[in-house]
Amino acid sequence: MGKDTAMVREWLSKDVIVYLHDVIGDTCLQIGGKIGLSEAYVNRVFNGRRGLRMEYLVKIKEAYGIPLPLLLSEAIKIENVPEGLRPLHKAARELLESGQSLKKVLEQDKD
Secondary structure: OOHHHHHHHHHHHHHHHHHHHHHHOOOHHHHHHHHOOOHHHHHHHHOOOOOOOHHHHHHHHHHHOOOHHHHHHHHOOHHHOOHHHHHHHHHHHHHHHHOOOHHHHHHHHHO
């Protein structure tokens, strides 16, 4: 894995764990217990020293019942999104918050 990919994985993972901690209210121990990781590992992710593999993001989705796109949209801090992707992130977040389906929005754009 390249250095840039590892950095993205670490900040994205950190944002997700911080969201579960700060917004949902779970401790690192509780988060780890729900997804099969040690408290120490979750703490390293929380502090930005480790990242989560996709399988653990899926486990978070299953444990918390939050669809992964919505979780990522809610958890990712805008300052961590590359500048060129911020408008896309904002549009995706607005779409998710509106409750519209992507298919419906794309069909409207064709008309």
